[in-house]
Amino acid sequence: MKVVVGQGSCGVATGAKKTSAEFEKLIAAAGLDVAVEKTGCVGNCYLEPVVDVYGADGALAARYVRVQPEKVGEIVERHLKGGEIAKELAISEIDEKFLSSQKRIVLRNAGVINPESIDAYTAVGGYRSIEKVLKEMSPEAVIEEIKISGLRGRGGAGFPTWFKWDAARKNRGASKYMVCNADEGDPGAFMDRSVLEGDPHSLLEGMTIGGYAMGANEGVIYVRAEYPLAIYRLEMAIEQSRAKGFLGKNLFGTGFDFDIRIKAGAGAFVCGEETALIASLEGERGMPRLKPPFPAEKGFWQQPTNINNVETFANVPWIIANGGAAFGAVGTDKSKGTKVFALAGKIKKGGLVEVPMGLPLRDVIYGIGDGIKNDKAFKAVQMGGPSGGCIPASLIDTPVDYENITKTGAIVGSGGMIVMDETTCMVDMARYFLDFTRKESCGKCNYCRIGTKRMLEILERITRGEGRDGDIELLVELAEKIKDGSMCGLGQTAPNPVLTTIRYFRNEYEDHIYKKKCTAHSCKALLTFEITDACKGCTLCAKKCPVGAISGETKQKHVIDLDRCIRCGKCEESCKFGAILRD
Numbered sequence: 001m002k003v004v005v006g007q008g009s010c011g012v013a014t015g016a017k018k019t020s021a022e023f024e025k026l027i028a029a030a031g032l033d034v035a036v037e038k039t040g041c042v043g044n045c046y047l048e049p050v051v052d053v054y055g056a057d058g059a060l061a062a063r064y065v066r067v068q069p070e071k072v073g074e075i076v077e078r079h080l081k082g083g084e085i086a087k088e089l090a091i092s093e094i095d096e097k098f099l100s101s102q103k104r105i106v107l108r109n110a111g112v113i114n115p116e117s118i119d120a121y122t123a124v125g126g127y128r129s130i131e132k133v134l135k136e137m138s139p140e141a142v143i144e145e146i147k148i149s150g151l152r153g154r155g156g157a158g159f160p161t162w163f164k165w166d167a168a169r170k171n172r173g174a175s176k177y178m179v180c181n182a183d184e185g186d187p188g189a190f191m192d193r194s195v196l197e198g199d200p201h202s203l204l205e206g207m208t209i210g211g212y213a214m215g216a217n218e219g220v221i222y223v224r225a226e227y228p229l230a231i232y233r234l235e236m237a238i239e240q241s242r243a244k245g246f247l248g249k250n251l252f253g254t255g256f257d258f259d260i261r262i263k264a265g266a267g268a269f270v271c272g273e274e275t276a277l278i279a280s281l282e283g284e285r286g287m288p289r290l291k292p293p294f295p296a297e298k299g300f301w302q303q304p305t306n307i308n309n310v311e312t313f314a315n316v317p318w319i320i321a322n323g324g325a326a327f328g329a330v331g332t333d334k335s336k337g338t339k340v341f342a343l344a345g346k347i348k349k350g351g352l353v354e355v356p357m358g359l360p361l362r363d364v365i366y367g368i369g370d371g372i373k374n375d376k377a378f379k380a381v382q383m384g385g386p387s388g389g390c391i392p393a394s395l396i397d398t399p400v401d402y403e404n405i406t407k408t409g410a411i412v413g414s415g416g417m418i419v420m421d422e423t424t425c426m427v428d429m430a431r432y433f434l435d436f437t438r439k440e441s442c443g444k445c446n447y448c449r450i451g452t453k454r455m456l457e458i459l460e461r462i463t464r465g466e467g468r469d470g471d472i473e474l475l476v477e478l479a480e481k482i483k484d485g486s487m488c489g490l491g492q493t494a495p496n497p498v499l500t501t502i503r504y505f506r507n508e509y510e511d512h513i514y515k516k517k518c519t520a521h522s523c524k525a526l527l528t529f530e531i532t533d534a535c536k537g538c539t540l541c542a543k544k545c546p547v548g549a550i551s552g553e554t555k556q557k558h559v560i561d562l563d564r565c566i567r568c569g570k571c572e573e574s575c576k577f578g579a580i581l582r583d
Contacts, residue, residue: 001034001080003027005067006050006111008041008197009190009229010351015068016049022069023051026076034080040198042111044098045351047091050111053079063091094370098349101368103330105338106314107354110198115233118240121201127246129320130208134254139169142213146316148324150336155181155272155309156387156413156489158335158402164306167296168214173303176216178207181277181309182223182230185269186385187436188344189416192310194352195340196223196230199314200237204247204260206313209320211258214306219260222277224267234262269386269440273488274299274307276442287442288488309414311340331357335401339412345382345419346373353417357401361391364400365419376421380504384413386433386440387493389500390426409500411493425522426505427512430498431459437494448491451482455498464525467513472502521582527567531558534579541571541580 005011005020023036042050047065053075055061062085064075071089078086104110113120121127133142147162168176180203184192195203207219223231238260241247249257263281271277271286278300280286299305315337319327328336335357341364343353348370355364361381365371372378380390389410391398398404405412420429438452455478458471479495486492502509511517518526531541537555542548549565552558560571572580 001032001056002037002054003034003080004037004039004052004054004114006040006042006048006052007038008194010041010045011048011050012229014048018069019049019051019067019072022072023076026072027080030076030081032076032080037114038116039113040110040115041194041352042099043102043107043194043352043354044091044095044349046349047095051075061085064089065091065095095349098351098368098370101363102354103338103356104354105318105327105330106195106202106311106340107198107352108318109202110194110352113199115198115200116236118201118237118244121199125321126201126317127205127241127244129317130205130212130246131252133209133212133320134252134256139213139215142209142320143169145320145324146213149315149319149327150324150331151312151315151319151327152335152402153308154311154315154339154414156384156411158412161308161312164296164308165210165214167294168216168304168306171297171304175218175301175303176214177300177303177305178211178214178216178219179277179281179300179305179307180207180219180221180223180313181272181274181307182221182227183265183268183272183277184224184227184310184414185267185272185440186387186414186416187433188342188418189385189414190342191340191352191415193227193230195310195314196227197233200230200234201241202314202317203234203310204237204241206316207260208247208251208258209316210306210308210313212256214304216304216306217257217259219258220263220281220300221260222263222265222271222281225264226267231262231264238262268442269436270442270488270490273490276488277307278305285442287444288490290487311415332399332401334403339400339415341400341415341417343369343417343419345417346376346421346424347371347419348373355400358399360397360399362396364417365396369419372419372421376423378419379422379424380420380426382410382418382420382429382433382497383416384411384493384496385416386437387411387489387496388413388416389496390420390429390504391500392504394504409496409503411496423520423522425463425518425520426501426508427459427518428463428523430501431456431463433497434459434494437490441490441494445486445488445491447482447485448487448494451478451485452491452494454478455482455495459498462509462512463518463523465512465516465523467509469513471513472506472509476502517583524567527569528562528583529560529565529567529569529571530581530583531560531571532579532581533557534577536577536579538576540574540576544570544574546570
């Protein structure tokens with residue numbers, strides 16, 4: 001019997017380490033022969049800390065959720081000692097649907113194995129794929145298997161993986177490099193981080209297979225320094241793999257050498273672009289370079305280089321083990337396999353989701369995510385992060401694949417999926433994402449450096465109620481010029497959130513500009529608060545007001561001095577009678 005505590009970043013943030021320590025203490029006190037282990041995030045981030053109890057037969061006996069230290073004693077007494085499942089602490093059937101509705105290939109081991117144990121990875125078939133590749137397959141055969149699978153890069157562009165590997169293989173160089181882009185920078189995205197924390201060996205194995213296919217002997221993982229737990233477990237996995245002979249010299253006695261090192265980046269969003277990433281690897285400022293030449297020809301140190309992201313590599317061992325045709329049987333004709341999404345925002349059940357390509361958005365948001373918080377109306381979903389766009393409720397049945405999502409004006413991107421409800425102002429949402437890309441611009445291109453700044457200034461004016469006639473048209477004009485005049489993907493896609501919100505929510509822009517109203521009642525500068533006849537004169541709102549803008553006698557209707565009101569909303573939050581109207 002063993003107890004496994006989810007200790008990805010989401011679990012640790014909610015107290016999983018304390019929960020694990022409490023289990024160890026109480027199990028030792030009771031003299032029980034029960035091991036306490038750790039695992040990564042299983043995906044149900046909204047239920048953390050998650051604790052799995054496995055029986056003596058190795059099968060999962062029960063999954064407990066939201067297990068804070070004070071709940072541990074009951075699980076130890078009733079389940080570990082008494083053999084009775086504490087059902088009121090266990091996961092519900094509705095929450096189990098969150099996982100049962102998914103198709104897990106990339107996340108096959110996440111929340112299942114101990115990410116800090118190479119033996120746990122090999123016990124589920126780990127490193128058998130690289131052994132098969134080195135002993136039974138030529139590099140060309142490996143590339144052909146990836147081609148059959150239809151695997152496309154999961155970092156955003158969706159470029160065929162086999163083509164990049166083949167191009168790098170055919171180009172000659174003194175050295176060749178296999179690089180993993182783990183610089184996950186989209187707001188609300190945590191797909192790659194969860195794989196690194198929960199199943200780091202799958203990345204190492206996928207990179208080694210790719211290195212063999214393209215003729216590289218060195219791999220580099222470029223990961224942002226803001227992922228300390230991911231880096232810690234990656235470092236541990238690399239050392240364990242070297243000790244077992246899965247990295248280093250003469251792998252499996254075949255004469256093939258391959259090793260991997262980590263480069264911690266400073267967290268620049270632009271370094272998600274492959275040539276900017278390469279510049280950073282070389283010790284230069286992360287700025288994009290003109291293409292061609294492409295990295296497959298002249299990349300890291302001007303040598304043939306292939307760059308894929310974490311999710312792409314994590315698919316590779318499964319494809320080799322099960323065959324490219326098995327992977328290609330999942331998804332759609334042009335978008336094969338599965339895609340991992342970070343489901344966040346105004347969603348009831350947020351977390352990590354892996355679904356077959358082609359599944360409608362409705363099935364993800366309502367089938368897996370269980371709909372919108374507080375049963376509010378679904379308004380839009382932002383896909384592709386700052387480089388993507390907003391997809392409105394009217395298009396909720398859009399299949400999630402590269403082709404159909406692109407038609408909406410958004411992109412699949414690396415996998416961020418931020419859900420918005422009726423209280424979200426789409427103008428302010430566009431302002432938020434443009435503010436992000438403006439700050440993250442490297443400044444190399446005039447259109448990106450200056451154009452995003454000018455667009456942001458217009459959006460800020462509009463959200464303050466200072467919009468002018470012609471602002472919408474000016475935003476579109478600037479957006480098109482920035483897209484055409486920027487060198488890399490950051491600038492070329494920066495206007496997407498603005499263009500899609502204008503396309504689908506133009507009425508909100510017009511309300512801000514011409515009516516000086518925010519229909520979502522979100523933009524603070526455009527809000528007004530009014531105390532209605534439902535006021536009981538309890539004086540609580542007046543006490544909470546930080547500027548003394550509310551006056552009135554006890555048990556009498558109060559009033560708000562709108563000239564003094566700073567629109568903080570403290571009065572609305574404090575009112576127990578719903579007597580304060582926001583407009």
